[in-house]
Amino acid sequence: MAPSRRRAVLIGVNQGGRDVHLPALRYAERDAQAIRGMLLDETIGTFDDGDVTMYIGGDANWGDIKTKLRELALDSGPSDVLLVYFAGHALVPEWSNQLDAYLVTADLDPDGLRREPDNGLRMAFLKRDVFETFAGASFLILDCCQAGVYLDADLRHAEAMQTYRTQVDRHSALLACRSGSAARESEEYGHGVLTHHLLRALRGEAADDSGRVSFGQMATFVAEQGIEPPPVQLVHMWGPTTVLAQPPVSRHDRQSLSSPANPGTTRPCKSPLEDQSSSVLQLLGRVFRSETRPAQPPEQAGYADRVEIMRYALGAESVAAVEFSGAAIRVVNATPRFDKEELRPLLELSSADAIKYRTGMPGHIVSNDAGRRILCVPLLHEDDKILTLVLVDPAPALLDMGEPLAVMLRAMCDANFLGDPLQAEMRVMTALRTAFGRLPLNLYEYAFSLYQKLVGSMFMVFQPVVELALRSTGVSIQSFEALARRGDHETRAPLGALQMAYAWGDRFIIERDALLLSKAIHSYAAADAATSYQGTKPLSVNVAVRSLLSDAYLAQVSKALIEVDMNPRTLTLEISERDAIEPGPGERWPQEPLAYFHRRLTTLARDLRITFAVDDFGVGYASLARMAELPLTQIKVDRAVLHHPLAMDELALVARVARHAADLGHAHTPRPVIVEGYDDAAPITLKQIYDLGIHHVQGFFCGNTASVSLHDLEEPIRERIASLVRGEK
Template structure:
């Protein structure tokens, strides 16, 4: 097994490309650490300084061809990275030049495709590329940018078993610091190997992944807007080891890892009984908080003004207003959107904000047409892997450089993008989080019936789905919006019919939006997206409301005596059942107060456990060894202390299983409505019935089929023949805020459907 490297540095260029003095120092510094027997330990290193086209191609081919399967081959390049008009990447040589139009003369540069093909032909299965060159963007006055362009690096250089380290993303510049000898990215690559700091896991080796993590952290400490990238296919390049850590440095690390005595057996509090002195680790999205807050503030003001205006809403004016709100919140000069109907090549203005008052409309329009839009391709805007592109332009009138961002609208029926024009060069909005907020706001605001709370909630939900952890302020605000939405919900009751006696044997409590009378899907989706706190709040709130509404409905129906109250089924997530607050809520509802009044007797409450959610893996902050056993033990406490019953909801979907069903031993099993529309529906129903009949634990469990309506392929008569005892759905009775007894006429009609 051999370790071979080719280090290419191009510092001198033809007219039209700036010199890069650091490139020469870069390759010498990399050579030093790779050549050291206690660090890189490479067997052969070729240094190639300022090659022409033929020399660079020949050296690259020589590096990869004729290698053995177990060889490690490294290609390092420091210099200009340039793209052509088709977004293809090229590596500049000392004789690379541009034509009179400023476009690359492709015959004078090495195409990335050439490197890709040569590497594909190599037998070596461990291949690494390190590129200290840039692919797009503008530059800070204190930094010299290496070039511009935007392309799909993974597509042009990626392959299984190959790893690519890039000093910046496909929409950013890479930099060399004027006052320093080395390029910024290369400096930290060398430092990570030379000092041993790149060995993040302390195993004495510096892998590609170790080095990437170290260099990325150090680069972003100095240049927060630059994001070095690591590209692998099928995770087969992460483990490539570039160097060892010198023995002297390993000794120091070993000493620092010495175990400190008397730290075993420490007891930590399970819950926060008082305010914690620890602060939450800040989110990288924190910088967007002012923008979101300003956007919501402008949104509320606009909504208030619209409520006071009784005139009809013009759709085009409304779209323009949406973009104006974004402009005000972002301090942009102008924002507009364009679309291409049905994927046509021509683009049409869809909506536009107002223009900042100091800008001349005619001059600005000419500038957008001749420079901003003329310098971009649709492929660059709509390429997957990033959420928008940007570029800096110098305003010759004012001498100020400003940013222009183009953001794709992915959910639009037509191909559409938004242009945010004239942001400050120092703006903190130049990131994909800003782009995602803009696109989310634009999409959800297309419905003229929206309200500010709904729009704000949907924006936060989109950020949560995209980034996972969000700033604590966003989390708390989303919880406030969630609770406000939960407070609007009303409870309707759907009857559960006994197919044998043709009587109502119980009711299921269903949450309903008071305006649409549909299920509040947004609430359930938000609870599942944001986690435990939301889920528990949802279940506690709906349980309280269901119990109060049911008691009131029973009184109005004159079924308020204890023997007249039929069981009420309330849905609950498994996670909530493990929480003390839910347990105490059930106790409060089912326990008589000082006057002997019980909101809902325990023997009339059935908690239906959703099979669409997995069983909790944690209890009181501690991971449980067996989630099923811990959950079963929790249910035993409910049944023994509170005497409530349990049912299985949605059996046949999600996390439902025979073992889980038998282990929980519920008094009734509800087959999900989706099963009815499957080809093997009857087979599944018979299968569940046989499980119940053959299991001693489930022998007395009742089977309920839900979701019966006019389109159901299985009739009530057929369900009874299959051994199903209970059913519910539109065919039996629609959910309503009242409960009732069946009239003789309705009972007779149902009997005819069953017999």
């Protein structure tokens, strides 16, 4: 683990600013000096001399302070601690509407703030540019009037304030008073009242049984002293565990400030996610936008490179993939400094508990009395072998994430975040969604934006639907289907990326379908304009049931058709049999689901002048009723049917259903049946398919593959298809 750095910036100003018109204070500078003395105390302090920076009196200039704080924020790691203390006056300009305040420094010019509002030490700057940027645990103490303005600084409405309180989970604050109130100094104490009780707490009056004083214990102690006006405390997840003072011991004999509370035991990773969203986003940034990415191209990077990035992101000493099999421990892959023999006692504890966790919690933490920790995340179970990701001494603050951290790490191990970081990051977000259900709003919106980028990175290729015939002159392209791809050399759809939408719900599904439809129509129009043959072939595009129930999606259909001047009757939307036709949560349909959906499609076909087909028949929710009763212009049979023992019987049944309306005189011609996914390895021949009355096939056969451009069938290909239809080898 990278060494933890504990930094403090202390500010004390008795008389500050130019023409501030605020009374001089007596003890603010003394208060800052007293806090410094406590933090650096040889016996109980927890900071080192070079890591505490103090600005007092005339040396407290806002420019220098902002530069120092910004440097500390940008240079921080997840194990670091930052404490900012201010004693003095706060100024709320009349034009700020009480939404921000300035900490009064020696050079603050109130008259110039209206023109240059950033020429001062704003509370909004502390919140936005320091604490929200700082990678580790951060703490703020304001012993000044108007300290409570910090709660609302730079926020414009109540909803935003709630979002902030959810986001900044790694930050805690202790404020001398609420907005509009005044802090007090005491001649009896010789300090500001808040600071007097802070010093009492740090000297041991707020200590726990082990003699330590955490920020949370200090804040609680101060709040219980009956101060008027009462102070305000925000103590988030790391506040109760970050120690500011400890029992009197020699600095050389100090125990680690982050040593485990119960050494030699294991504990499950905790949940929930609500108070950890900013930590989640920050960890994602360190993994997927890491400055330590390997120099070689992503396709050459291996598992070891991914493990090294995870080590960096978690501030761990080392990381390894370890296989536990009974009493045997085998290191499969590891970063430098992973010492199996040194860690053997902890690994043996982890192995003993691995079975207990294989069907329960996704990870566990093992620690010893020397302050060492390993985080173990089981990845794969096979017989009696358990492959586990082991992180040695990761940043303690990140360990507080608990179960979400384990879920994220497991998803990272399964994803290629070097070769395809966009899809990998979305897989991690989807793993959190699957594990925890509802996510905090900012994480949900981040995932939605990420998914838009992922779908936006796809491009469309067009696969021909071939019309079969006994003679080559009759073999032709009946239509094209638009298919999504992620890379130039991919021959299969990015199913993993496309199916992620179902874990997130309707909004993601509809957005996916709308983006892909727009891409398909625009790309097809461009490709069609570049072809040499006459007449535009029909185009089919996949769509989910939920999208067809969305007016927003249908508006996108109309918009895209108008933009490229495409005849709507050219477009067919293929409804997957993998989608259920049923009301969503909280919905009520006025009719039985199939009848309601039939009515919906009939209306859409009339109003939009587009057609519909059933896709993937033979899998999912496929049924004869669905195929027979919906107003469909064609039926597409999934390739899985071709490999079924009763394939011929199933195809014959589909063909009869497709002819049923025509046999009754309700339609002029039978609905076309298209067999999807046909290739030369199919167990059924083209002759057998043709003899059933099915005359359309789509797939990778006879040299026909999907392409970004539209190609007619060359004569040798048409002749070969015709010969296969005739049953000739």
